Every structure is written in C-alpha cells, then in structure tokens.
Amino acid sequence: MMRTLFLNPPSYAGFDGGAGARYQARREIRSYWYPTWLAQPAALVPGSKLVDAPPAGLALTDILPLARHHDLAVVHTSSPTFTGDVRVAEALKAENGDLTVGFVGPKVAVQPEESLQASAAIDFVAREEFDFTIAEVAEGRPLPCVDGISYRDRGGTVVHNPDREILEDMDLLPFVTPVYKRDLRVEDYYIGYLLHPYLSLYTGRGCRSRCTFCLWPQTVGGHRYRTRSVASVLAEAALARELFPQMKELFFDDDTFTDDRGRAEAIATGLARLGITWSCNAKANVPRETLQALRDNGLRLLLVGYESGSQQILINIKKGLRVERARRFAADCRELGITVHGTFILGLPGETKETIQETIRFARDVNPHSIQVSVAAPYPGTELYRQARENGWLPEDADGATLVSQDGTQLAALSYPHLGHTEILESVDAFYKRFYFRAGKIAEMSAELLRQPDMTARRLREGTEFVRFLNRRARTRKPA
Incomplete structure (x- = not known):
C-alpha cells in the first residue's frame, strides 16, 4: 500500500x-x-x-x-x-x-x-x-x-483508460467521519447560515435536475440520484454525534436531498430519535406536508437555489421550477418556521437590467433569512460553458483564471451585447444592499441576536467581513 x-x-x-x-x-x-x-x-x-x-x-x-x-x-x-x-x-x-x-x-x-x-x-x-x-x-x-x-x-x-463503471451500491463507500476526526479540526469549518461547529455528509450522489450552470452533476456526480441506505446514513449520523459531541448541526450536502421524499422523511425520523438538528439542500418545490414532516423531526434550515425571479431565465437554464411554485414554497417554510438560505445567480443567459431588478424584487418578497448572490460561472464541462463559447459570451482566451480575481473573489466572466460583465458584477453589490439594508431585514436580524445572544460575536464578525468585502470590491472597480 x-x-x-x-x-x-x-x-x-x-x-x-x-x-x-x-x-x-x-x-x-x-x-x-x-x-x-x-x-x-x-x-x-x-x-x-x-x-x-x-x-x-x-x-x-x-x-x-x-x-x-x-x-x-x-x-x-x-x-x-x-x-x-x-x-x-x-x-x-x-x-x-x-x-x-x-x-x-x-x-x-x-x-x-x-x-x-x-x-x-x-x-x-x-x-x-x-x-x-x-x-x-x-x-x-x-x-x-x-x-x-x-x-x-x-x-x-x-x-x-476505459471509464470506470458508475458506483451503484453507495453503501460500499466507507464513512468519512473517522477521517474528519483523524485529520481535520471541525472548528475550522464555517458557513454563515449553519450553526457552528457543523458537520456535512453526502447521503447520495447525482442530481435529477438539468440546470445548465451546475458543475457537479455535469462533471462528476451524474444526473441519476444514487443513494445510501437509510440505515447507513443513520449509522454515520450516530457516529458523528459520538465522535463530535460539539457538533451543533449536521448538513446533508446532496445536490437535492429532498428529491426522494419518502427516504428523506425516513432519515428525518431516525435523526429525531438521535436528537440531531439537521439541514440540507432542497429545491423550491417541496410539498408542505413533506416540509412539515421534516420540520417535526429536527430540520432547521434549507439551502435553496432560487437562482432567478425571472421565469424566462429559469426556463433558459432548465431549472424545472415555476416562480409561483417557489413563492408558495417560501410561504410554507415561513409559516412552518423553517429557516431558508436562498442562493441567486446574476448574469445567466437571457439576463437583462430588467430581469436583475425582477430577481431582486422576488428575493425581497420571498425574504429568505439570508442570501448568497453569485455571478454565472461557466465552468468547463457544463452546458453553460458550451453555450458561452458558441455564442461569444466568453473571451476567446478565457481560462479558469477568468472566473476569479487576483484575490480569489468571483468575477463576472460572461458578457452579453446588451449587458456587460461590469454591470453584472455591480448588480451583485446592489442586490446585497437592497436585500439586507432595509428596515424589516435589519429588525429581523437584530431580533435574532436578542433571541440568541451567543451568536452576537459571530454575527458582528461576519457583518464586518461582509462590509469590508463590498468596500474592497468597490475599490477594485474604480478607474485608475
């Protein structure tokens, strides 16, 4: 060996x-x-x-x-x-x-x-x-x-060499938590919307959705959702609780954990018996009855890829989601007390100044607890990359380095005749400011600190980092 x-x-x-x-x-x-x-x-x-x-x-x-x-x-x-x-x-x-x-x-x-x-x-x-x-x-x-x-x-x-056959029996994979325990320090891992310290696992691979921008299903995981057995997942969850008594939350990093609703509910029931608080990725189409069953069994947060508030852009990227369905999902989560972290992408095919404003209005309306705004990133191997090359949205000499700046921050690599990359990038900052810097959201986040005073130091650090990020990017866009 x-x-x-x-x-x-x-x-x-x-x-x-x-x-x-x-x-x-x-x-x-x-x-x-x-x-x-x-x-x-x-x-x-x-x-x-x-x-x-x-x-x-x-x-x-x-x-x-x-x-x-x-x-x-x-x-x-x-x-x-x-x-x-x-x-x-x-x-x-x-x-x-x-x-x-x-x-x-x-x-x-x-x-x-x-x-x-x-x-x-x-x-x-x-x-x-x-x-x-x-x-x-x-x-x-x-x-x-x-x-x-x-x-x-x-x-x-x-x-x-010949391709390796795709792994069908996911239970053949050993648990990763012993490797985490042996080689990593869990306190080093932060995600702003997850409790700290958290732990993340995959319970399956692949995603049935066909989103043109999404990297992992188009390059490594595939579009068939292959899953570990419920027993395997719960056994590793129990081991995680044993190995990491400081763990406050377990996150399932499957592209769409809620695709198999019966399995998700079975896992949730087992997690409730273990007394584990958990979160996962979800598409904004989970029925209310499923949401309620998951919430009743320890679900705290859903990470939801809304991407856009424009129905045409969702069609362009093959999201397989209706805007009105996403609105109903958001309302269900709010009424059930499920926290949502929403992710959005600006600069997708079909984006205009008007659709950007439409997405900002949508985000403010559905009002997830927190958001992440990214720019469309044409990674090699994705349909978005192929489209960008064919349509001249990406410079001929572009490579992976064009996706990030010299300090590793995302850049707007795509540019359209009607919408340049500078406008797309500037819209990210405008999105954040219009979402967070409003009275209702500030009051909501202040109330969170009152309810959870132990979060104060962390939120202040994150807020400082966020403001510095906006200021640093604004400086880099100023003409010399």
Missing part, C-alpha cells in the same frame, strides 16, 4: 475551493465546506492522510515536508486554482522525485489531456467518480490497469 497524501492545496487567502464547495471562490464572509470528495477515498486507503490547507491556514512551506513521507499525492483541483495547483505539484515533485502525483476534480475530469499537458509533474488524472480509482492506484496497481484514469505512457503519449 502506497503512503498516500490527499491534499486540498494552499490557494488564495480565504479561498473555499475544496471538494464540497459549490463555487470555488473566496466568499463574502469566511466560509469553508468540508473536503468530502477527498475524505471518501481517504477512508478507503489505510494509513492515508488528508490535508485541507486553506481552512487550516497552511502555506506551501507547511506542505512540502509531507512529500518526503509519502509515495502518492492526490491533489484536488478546480478551474480557478489549476495553475496554482500545478505549481504545488511541481514543488512536491522537486521535494521528492519518486512521488507519484494524481489530480482529481471536475476540471481534470472533463479536460484530462489538457491537464496532463500542463506539467510533467502530473502523473495521472482521475476522471468522474474517483474513490475506487484512487484506492487501486494506492494499492500499487500499474496505471495501465486502472479504469477511470488518463496518464502519459513512457513515450509521453497521453493514454485514456
């Missing part, structure tokens, strides 16, 4: 680029998702080590000594960080010339040949789901015998 290092490498300060991040970027407030996609194969490889550098505050100088004590380094990469991650791989190889380096993640899954050609330091890349692929490499199996990878042969020619 090769001594294996699983690495989410150092990157931009405060950059959330781990394998659980929806968008690899530096957020408005400090936010870190768990590197679950790395923890899963790490759990399959005995004696492995998982290092998540950004949340731990580790620099390259902290990572380099690890190269001398490992035979295999598995590096998670993304389009925005790829160039920097290649430099990390080259530095690791310089430290230990015998080290085998493999890259994983959606970037290399859809661009395996280009990724390998970027540097001789990359020995192989794993495509799509890579859990058992990496386990076989770590066992010492020769690269030509491992399905699901691309590599260079002795002559330097890139070879693409």
Whole structure:
C-alpha cells in the first residue's frame, strides 16, 4: 500500500475551493465546506492522510515536508486554482522525485489531456467518480490497469483508460467521519447560515435536475440520484454525534436531498430519535406536508437555489421550477418556521437590467433569512460553458483564471451585447444592499441576536467581513 497524501492545496487567502464547495471562490464572509470528495477515498486507503490547507491556514512551506513521507499525492483541483495547483505539484515533485502525483476534480475530469499537458509533474488524472480509482492506484496497481484514469505512457503519449463503471451500491463507500476526526479540526469549518461547529455528509450522489450552470452533476456526480441506505446514513449520523459531541448541526450536502421524499422523511425520523438538528439542500418545490414532516423531526434550515425571479431565465437554464411554485414554497417554510438560505445567480443567459431588478424584487418578497448572490460561472464541462463559447459570451482566451480575481473573489466572466460583465458584477453589490439594508431585514436580524445572544460575536464578525468585502470590491472597480 502506497503512503498516500490527499491534499486540498494552499490557494488564495480565504479561498473555499475544496471538494464540497459549490463555487470555488473566496466568499463574502469566511466560509469553508468540508473536503468530502477527498475524505471518501481517504477512508478507503489505510494509513492515508488528508490535508485541507486553506481552512487550516497552511502555506506551501507547511506542505512540502509531507512529500518526503509519502509515495502518492492526490491533489484536488478546480478551474480557478489549476495553475496554482500545478505549481504545488511541481514543488512536491522537486521535494521528492519518486512521488507519484494524481489530480482529481471536475476540471481534470472533463479536460484530462489538457491537464496532463500542463506539467510533467502530473502523473495521472482521475476522471468522474474517483474513490475506487484512487484506492487501486494506492494499492500499487500499474496505471495501465486502472479504469477511470488518463496518464502519459513512457513515450509521453497521453493514454485514456476505459471509464470506470458508475458506483451503484453507495453503501460500499466507507464513512468519512473517522477521517474528519483523524485529520481535520471541525472548528475550522464555517458557513454563515449553519450553526457552528457543523458537520456535512453526502447521503447520495447525482442530481435529477438539468440546470445548465451546475458543475457537479455535469462533471462528476451524474444526473441519476444514487443513494445510501437509510440505515447507513443513520449509522454515520450516530457516529458523528459520538465522535463530535460539539457538533451543533449536521448538513446533508446532496445536490437535492429532498428529491426522494419518502427516504428523506425516513432519515428525518431516525435523526429525531438521535436528537440531531439537521439541514440540507432542497429545491423550491417541496410539498408542505413533506416540509412539515421534516420540520417535526429536527430540520432547521434549507439551502435553496432560487437562482432567478425571472421565469424566462429559469426556463433558459432548465431549472424545472415555476416562480409561483417557489413563492408558495417560501410561504410554507415561513409559516412552518423553517429557516431558508436562498442562493441567486446574476448574469445567466437571457439576463437583462430588467430581469436583475425582477430577481431582486422576488428575493425581497420571498425574504429568505439570508442570501448568497453569485455571478454565472461557466465552468468547463457544463452546458453553460458550451453555450458561452458558441455564442461569444466568453473571451476567446478565457481560462479558469477568468472566473476569479487576483484575490480569489468571483468575477463576472460572461458578457452579453446588451449587458456587460461590469454591470453584472455591480448588480451583485446592489442586490446585497437592497436585500439586507432595509428596515424589516435589519429588525429581523437584530431580533435574532436578542433571541440568541451567543451568536452576537459571530454575527458582528461576519457583518464586518461582509462590509469590508463590498468596500474592497468597490475599490477594485474604480478607474485608475
């Protein structure tokens, strides 16, 4: 068995680029998702080590000594960080010339040949789901015998091995919580709308929705929702409670946990018996009776991708959602006392100044407890990326680096004849200000602090970070 290092490498300060991040970027407030996609194969490889550098505050100088004590380094990469991650791989190889380096993640899954050609330091890349692929490499199996990878042969020619069969029995995957306990410090992981400290898990992979912008289903997870058994999920939830008594909330990071409503209710019932407060992703079409059943069994918060308040844009991106249905869902959540964190995207195909205002009005009307406003990010491998290339919405020389600024903050990469990228980016700040800086929302958030005085210090920190973020971005847009 090769001594294996699983690495989410150092990157931009405060950059959330781990394998659980929806968008690899530096957020408005400090936010870190768990590197679950790395923890899963790490759990399959005995004696492995998982290092998540950004949340731990580790620099390259902290990572380099690890190269001398490992035979295999598995590096998670993304389009925005790829160039920097290649430099990390080259530095690791310089430290230990015998080290085998493999890259994983959606970037290399859809661009395996280009990724390998970027540097001789990359020995192989794993495509799509890579859990058992990496386990076989770590066992010492020769690269030509491992399905699901691309590599260079002795002559330097890139070879693409056959695809690995998609994993059907999700219960074959071991639990990730022991890896979290062994290698991570849970207090390092913050999400503004989740209780702290929180823990996140996947109970399944894949998403039935066909949203044109969404990265994971189009590159790694697929569009079929494959799930762990209820018993498996509840067993790991019980273990999480045992290993992390400080855990205040368990978050299920499946793209749409509520797609299988009967299963979601069964899991919720078991979580209630365990006394666990929990949250999950959801589409804004969950029936009221399901919402009530989940709430009655410990559900606290739903992370909901509204994306837009324009019905035409929802059609353009194949969201499969009606605006009026989303309004009814929001009203149901409010009446049932379920907290909602809503996410929105500006700059999607069909966006205009008018639809931006329509989305802002929609957000104020449905009034989730908190929001995240992103700009449309055309990641390679997505239908949005293909559309952008075909229609000239993306510069010809654009690469992953165009998705973020020099400090890792999201940029508006897309530009339309009627709506430029500067207008899109400026609209993000206007969205935030019109949503949060109003009397009703300020009163609502002040009341939260009165009800939960232990949250005061955290909210003040997050508020300060948020204001600094807006001011910093405003300064970067000023003409020289």
